[in-house]
Amino acid sequence: MRAVVIGAGIVGLTTGLALRRAGVDVVLYEHAPEIRAAGAGLGLWANALAVYDDLGVGDRVRAIGKPSEMRFHNPAGEVLDTPGFDADDHRYLLVHRAKLNDLLADEVGRGNIRLSTGFREYEEHAGGVTVRLTDGGETEADLLVGADGAYSAVRAQLVPGTPAEEHRGHHAWRAVIRDTATEVLANRLVLGHNGCRGGYLKTHDGSVYWLVNQFQSPPLTGTRKEQALERARFLEQDGLPKVLSALIEETPEDVILHNQVMLVPPLPRWVSARVVLAGDSAHAMSPHITAGATLGIEDAALLGELLGATDDVPAALKTYEADRMPHYAHVAELSAAVEHAPTPEEFAQRYAAFSHWMITPEAARGSVRA
Structure with missing residues (x-):
């Protein structure tokens, strides 16, 4: 065949x-x-890893990834509990798409x-x-x-x-940066205000992957960096370190990816x-x-x-x-x-x-x- x-x-x-x-x-x-x-970081869940195990490449895939957890925080940095679900329901492998x-x-x-x-x-x-x-x-x-x-x-x-088709009003910004001057002590995925979600994750090679999404976004203005920063403020509480904003500020404009989400x-x-x-x-x-x-x-x-x-x-x-x-x-x-x-x-x-x-x-x- x-x-x-x-x-x-x-x-x-x-x-x-x-x-x-x-x-x-x-x-x-x-x-x-x-x-x-196209894109930067990619999450592979247990069912995808099982496929790669069956195909004989599971160990090689894990070697280019970093075990992570999909746990959401609020802008104050507090974990949002998910009663009835255990750690396995949150675990995935973060890999770089190109690798x-x-x-x-x-x-x-x-x-x-x-x-x-x-x-x-x-x-x-x-x-x-x-x-x-x-x-x-x-x-x-x-x-x-x-x-x-x-x-x-x-x-x-x-x-x-x-x-x-456009997922109307749904936009995403993201990037992977190396040698960041911003201290990233832990992964953070935040559910914020105005339909915004985002955060940052450390990858297996020491890089940092940051992302920002928004549902029902108003019309876009400014550069990609300015657009991402505008939405990051809905994800960070006043009085706390603004790690996400700092990472975005560090990122060169031409490294930032923006997408109108399509379905x-x-x-x-x-x-x-x-x-x-x-x-x-x-x-x-x-x-x-x-x-x-x-x-x-x-x-x-x-x-x-x-x-x-x-x-x-x-x-x-x-x-x-x-x-x-x-x-x-x-x-x-x-x-x-x-x-x-x-x-x-x-x-x-x-x-x-x-x-x-x-x-x-x-x-x-x-x-x-x-």
């Missing part, structure tokens, strides 16, 4: 690795001229990745799919995987009329006979649940499991769709419950409920593997 994967981000690379481990011949196409990552991408690219095999080559269109036919590329070439495969993100070109053909609307289908969507191309959600990569990694694992067990590609893809679509419908419900929590305390409680559900093996397996 031969598969073409469009997109060499974390989900595309994990899909390529899972399919190769299942005995499938895989080639990945990436429109960028190099393997790179994870490099690790996965090495495992997939750089020779199996074609850079500077994007997807143009596909044509399904009896027994396979023809994939046409932006360099004018084309290739034949038994399977095409669209792992090309929220702005997926594969999705645009498979499910026309479903472009990524993929619910889709009527994820597959055809020979084409399938995985990761953000199928279900890009708000980053306030910090689980997009973890959820996409599960997609990759299920594709590898199903396609490694049969030569009937259309049947495997239908099984995948029947598992994933209701799974993500429930994820969307839990995500909305967190977003619309009326208080910081309820936000923290609902977030713990989401992570508890997500890392429960029965939830991760879905209906197919339960």
